[in-house]
Amino acid sequence: MxxxxxxxxxxxxxxxxxxxxxxxxxxxxxxxxxxxxxxxxxxxxxxxxxxxxxxxxxxxxxxxxxxxxxxxxxxxxxxxxxxxxxxxxxxxxxxxxxxxxxxxxxxxxxxxxxxxxxxxxxxxxxxxxxxxxxxxxxxxxxxxxxxxxxxxxxxxxxxxxxxxxxxxxxxxxxxxxxxxxxxxxxxxxxxxxxxxxxxxxxxxxxxxxxxxxxxxxxxxxxxxxxxxxxxxxxxxxxxxxxxxxxxxxxxxxxxxxxxxxxxxxxxxxxxxxxxxxxxxxxxxxxxxxxxxxxxxxxxxxxxxxxxxxxxxxxxxxxxxxxxxxxxxLVEPESSVEFGDRVPPSSEPVTVVVGNVSLRFTAAEEPTLRHVNLTVPAGGWAVVAGPSGAGKTTLLSLIAGVCAPTHGTVRWLTSTGSSTPWLGGCAWIGQQTVLLPGSVGDNIRIGRPDASRVDIERAVAAAGLAEVVARLPQGLDTQLGEGGSGLSTGEARRIAIARAFLSDAGLWVLDEPTAHLDAGTEAQIIVALRNATLGRTVIVATHSTALARSADLLLGLTDGTVHTVTEAMRV
The missing domain is CATH 1.20.1560.10 (ABC transporter type 1, transmembrane domain)
Structure with missing residues (x-):
C-alpha cells in the first residue's frame, strides 16, 4: 500500500x-x-x-x-x-x-x-x-x-x-x-x-x-x-x-x-x-x-x-x-489553550501586542508589520490612521477574531495571562444590529440572564435613561425591523448598554462615533467614558474628538504603529 x-x-x-x-x-x-x-x-x-x-x-x-x-x-x-x-x-x-x-x-x-x-x-x-x-x-x-x-x-x-x-x-x-x-x-x-x-x-x-x-x-x-x-x-x-x-x-x-x-x-x-x-x-x-x-x-x-x-x-x-x-470546524488544539483563558470579569485587562505581523495570503503584502504596543489596565487607547491602514485588523487581533501570522497577543489580569478569545471582551462596531423586539430585549443580548435591575443600571450607564423615559412603554417599547423608531445615536447607546451589561474588563470599539453629528458624538463620548470607568478601552477612529480624549494615542500607517506625542495631537 x-x-x-x-x-x-x-x-x-x-x-x-x-x-x-x-x-x-x-x-x-x-x-x-x-x-x-x-x-x-x-x-x-x-x-x-x-x-x-x-x-x-x-x-x-x-x-x-x-x-x-x-x-x-x-x-x-x-x-x-x-x-x-x-x-x-x-x-x-x-x-x-x-x-x-x-x-x-x-x-x-x-x-x-x-x-x-x-x-x-x-x-x-x-x-x-x-x-x-x-x-x-x-x-x-x-x-x-x-x-x-x-x-x-x-x-x-x-x-x-x-x-x-x-x-x-x-x-x-x-x-x-x-x-x-x-x-x-x-x-x-x-x-x-x-x-x-x-x-x-x-x-x-x-x-x-x-x-x-x-x-x-x-x-x-x-x-x-x-x-x-x-x-x-x-x-x-x-x-x-x-x-x-x-x-x-x-x-x-x-x-x-x-x-x-x-x-x-x-x-x-x-x-x-x-x-x-x-x-x-x-x-x-x-x-x-x-x-x-x-x-x-x-x-x-x-x-x-x-x-x-x-x-x-x-x-x-x-x-x-x-x-x-x-x-x-475548529477543534481545540489542546486543553491547555482553554484552561489558559482568563475568566471574564469587570477587572481591567492589560493588552500586550508583541512583534505582531499579519498576512492574509502568501501573495500579498502584510497588513500589519512588527507591531509592538502595550495598553495598560484601565487605560483609554485610541488608534488613528487613514482608511485601509489596518485599524480594524489590529482590533480584530486584540479581540481574538483572528490570529497573527507572527508574534503574540496577550491579555493580562491579576488572575493570569491568556491569548485573546471570542466572548472575552466587549465589541462595539460601526453599526448597531437591532432585532425586532423590545428595547429591553435588545439590551439583554449582552447578557441573556440579566435581571430588570441590571438592564436599568446599564441604561443609566449608557446615558439612555432619558431616551427610555420618552418611549411610550419604556424598556418594553417594541422596535421595528432594523431598530426603526430610534436614531443612530440612540442605537449606539443601546450598543453601549449591551457592552456594559456583559461586564467585560476590555472594550474594543471600531469607529463608535461614525456617521454622527458633532453634538451626538460628544454625548456618545461622555456615555462611553462613564460606562467604561475602570475598564480598558481600545478604540479605532478617525474622530478628532475621540483622539483628544485618549490616554494613549497611537498612529497606524503602512501597517506599523507609533505613539503620537502630545504636541502632535493638537
Missing part, C-alpha cells in the same frame, strides 16, 4: 468515526425509536392474526368471533400508538443531532482565531443548511433500524416458522440476495453523492458571488454572462441530482423484484397447499388461518430491509458531507 493509499484509508476511517460520534446527542432518542418500532412490529403481527381469524370466519360463512375482532381493533390501536411514538422520538433525536452539529459549525465559523483562512461562505451555508440535514437524516434512519430491524425480522420469521416453516425458508432465500444489491447500489450512490455536493457548492458560490457583485456586474455589462454561468451551474446540479435519483431508483427496482418474487412464491405455495396440490411432509397442515396469516406478514418481513436500504443510501450522502463539515 502506498503512502497516498494509506492516507486515504486513514481519512476514510476518521470520516466514519466522526460520523458515528455525531450521533451521540440523539442516541438515547433513537434507542427509544427502535424500541417503539419493535413494539409496532409485534402489535402488527398480532393484529394480522386477528384479521386472519376474522377473514377465516367470514370466508367460512360464520359470524366473526369477538376474540378476533377485539384482537384486530386492540392491537391496531396499540400499533398506531407505537408508530406515533416512533415518529415523535425519531424527530426529537434528529433535531438534537442537527442542532448539535450546527452549534459546532457556528462555533467553528466564529472561532476565526484558530484559522489560517476564512471559510468559503457558500460552503459554510451549504454545510449549515443541507449537509447537516444529510447527517441528521442518516442517523434518524440508520440508528433505530440497526437495533429494531434484526429484532423485527426475527419476530416475523419466528412467527412464520410456527405458522408454516416452508414459507419462512422462502423468505430466507430471498433475503440473501438483498445485501449484495445494497452494497453495489451504495458504491454507485457514493460517487453520485460526491458529484452532487460539488455541484451544490458551485451553484451556491455563483449565487452568493452574484448577489455580492450585482452593482459591479450591472455597471460593466456582465449580467448576461453571469446569467449564463448561473444557468450552467444549475444545470450541473440538476444533472447530478437526477443521476443520484436514477441510481437509487435502479436499486429500489432490483429490491422490488426480489420482494415481489418472494411474496409471489409464498402466495403460490399457500394457494397450492390449500388446494391440496402441494404437501411438504414435515410441515404443519395448511389451513385458511395459517395461509392468510403467512401471506399477511410476508410483506412485513421486507419493510425493515427497505428502511435499511434507504439508510444505506443516506449513509453515502452523509459520508460525503462529513469532510466539508469537518473542514469548517
Amino acid at each position: 502506498t503512502s497516498e493509499q494509506a492516507g486515504t484509508a486513514t481519512s476514510a476511517v476518521e470520516t466514519r468515526e466522526w460520523l458515528s460520534g455525531a450521533a451521540a446527542p440523539g442516541r438515547r432518542w433513537m434507542l427509544l425509536t427502535a424500541c417503539c418500532q419493535a413494539f409496532e412490529t409485534a402489535f402488527t403481527i398480532v393484529q394480522w392474526a386477528g384479521l386472519a381469524l376474522v377473514a377465516r370466519d367470514v370466508l367460512n360463512g360464520v359470524r366473526p368471533s369477538w376474540q378476533g375482532s377485539g384482537i384486530l381493533m386492540g392491537c391496531g390501536l396499540l400499533a398506531a400508538a407505537a408508530a406515533w411514538s416512533t415518529a415523535r422520538f425519531q424527530a426529537v433525536g434528529r433535531q438534537r443531532i442537527a442542532h448539535a452539529i450546527r452549534r459546532r459549525l457556528v462555533a467553528g465559523l466564529l472561532s476565526a482565531a484558530q484559522r489560517h483562512a476564512e471559510p468559503n461562505p457558500a460552503t459554510a451555508a451549504l454545510a449549515a443548511v443541507e449537509l447537516t440535514d444529510d447527517i441528521a437524516d442518516f442517523h434518524a434512519q440508520a440508528l433505530p433500524q440497526r437495533v429494531s430491524a434484526p429484532l423485527s425480522m426475527a419476530l416475523i420469521l419466528v412467527t412464520t416458522v410456527v405458522v408454516q416453516w416452508p414459507a419462512a425458508v422462502l423468505l430466507l432465500l430471498a433475503s440473501l440476495l438483498i445485501p449484495l444489491n445494497m452494497r453495489l447500489a451504495g458504491l454507485f450512490a457514493k460517487e453520485g453523492a460526491d458529484a452532487r455536493m460539488a455541484a451544490s457548492t458551485r451553484l451556491a458560490a455563483v449565487v452568493l458571488d452574484s448577489f455580492r457583485g450585482m452593482p459591479t456586474l450591472r455597471n460593466i455589462g456582465a449580467s448576461a454572462r453571469r446569467r449564463t454561468e448561473l444557468a450552467r451551474a444549475a444545470d450541473d446540479l440538476n444533472a447530478t441530482t437526477i443521476a443520484v435519483v436514477r441510481r437509487a431508483s435502479l436499486s429500489g427496482a432490483v429490491m422490488d423484484v426480489v420482494i415481489t418474487f418472494s411474496i409471489a412464491a409464498n402466495a403460490t405455495y399457500v394457494g397450492l397447499s390449500l388446494l391440496g396440490y402441494v404437501r411438504v411432509g414435515a410441515a404443519p397442515g395448511m389451513t385458511l388461518f395459517r395461509g392468510l396469516l403467512a401471506l399477511l406478514i410476508c410483506p412485513m418481513y421486507f419493510q425493515p430491509m427497505r428502511a435499511m436500504a434507504t439508510a444505506f443510501h443516506s449513509k453515502e450522502r452523509a459520508l460525503s458531507a462529513v469532510p466539508a463539515i469537518r473542514a469548517l
